Amino acid sequence: MRPARALIDLSALRHNYQLVRETTGAKALAVIKADAYGHGAVRVAQALETDADGFAVACIEEALELRQSGIGAPILLLEGFFDADELALIVEHDFWCVVHSLWQLDAIEKSSLGKPLNIWLKMDSGMHRVGIHPSEYQAAYQRLLGTGKAAKVVLMSHFSRADEPGNVRTEEQVAIFQAARQGVAAEISLRNSPAVMAWPDVPSDWVRPGIMLYGATPFDQPQSVADRLQPVMTLESKVICVRELLAGEPMGYGGAFVADRNMRIGVVAMGYADGYPRQAPTGTPVMIEGQRSRLLGRVSMDMLCVDLTPVQGAGLGSCVELWGKNVLASEVAASAGTIPYQIFCNLKRLPRLYSGG
DSSP, rough: OOOOEEEEEEHHHHHHHHHHHHHSSEEEEEEEEEHHHOOOHHHHHHTEEEETTTTSSSSSSHHHHHHTTOOOHHHOTOOSSSSSSHHHHHTTTTTTEEEHHHHHHHHHHHHHOSOOOOEEEEEESOOSSSSSSSHHHHHHHHHHHHHHHHHEEEEEEEOOSSTTTOHHHHHHHHHHOOOOOOOOOOOOEEEEEHHHOOOHHHHHHSEEEOOGGGGGOSSSSSOOOGGGGOOOEEEEEEEEEEEEEEOOOOSSSOOOESSSSSSSEEEEEETTTTTTTTOOOOOOOEETTTTEEEEEEESSSSSSEEOOSSSOOOOTTTTEEEEESSSOOOHHHHHHHHHHHHHHOOOOOOEEEEOOO
């Protein structure tokens, strides 16, 4: 079978979740939307269920998959519901629900629910994406209480620039949030992964770790908590063909790489159809048989090429780590001009093999 695969270390996942707990002392919803950022939502949830205070997903389809797989822990719908008809399913499966728009509040007021909901009321404190305006926030909170349909309300917001540790925007958003909810005695949730890692003074009864659960950093510089994360995914494949290039010979689509000396090139069964970033340039790091080397030329749909020249003994069948514990996903993402969130979420077609479960 094709040797391209993603190895998922569930013991590293649990380590990262416990690091969140150790770092914050708060309750933590493990964010496993987008199929757990490409790691497999069901298996990730199963691995964390005895430890996690709950899970967070984007939408009801993702939440239903978890319930149908036997996950009984709390599940928060980060985008809430998209149609009032979903409220019956939310009640039936005991989902927690974000309310980020007044139309959702209107729908709850008009609904006939079998039991009250656990609501996370989202404020737009400066992200300017979704969320209730600060000037309308207290009124929305009082309306929710007045419906009698909220068993509990958690107050939440989302940061736009928490991955920039020196940027004052996070402090500004905290100030806006605190001013708008002044006098309301309720639990709050503000901190996502970058805020967990770099903003320890931001108050948060609940935290929402996402990318850090998977052992990747949201920062473009060293960071003390990031240094303690363990990568969960290793993306690997093998060399399926070896070529000898003479100095001056081009290789691959568009002749994008031209050998500057006599070289040995390895063709690897991995391409952009697997989710490896097509825009990754020559020089992007790879690990071949435990030695660091580099990507060469353009990434193709099913194959890419690596430099075997500096790797003693490498050849047909050699194992290549595209990212993992030796080549960090953040390195590959930075080289490709993107972020680790995207390269994880882009994975497809690859079998996932789990260990440490």
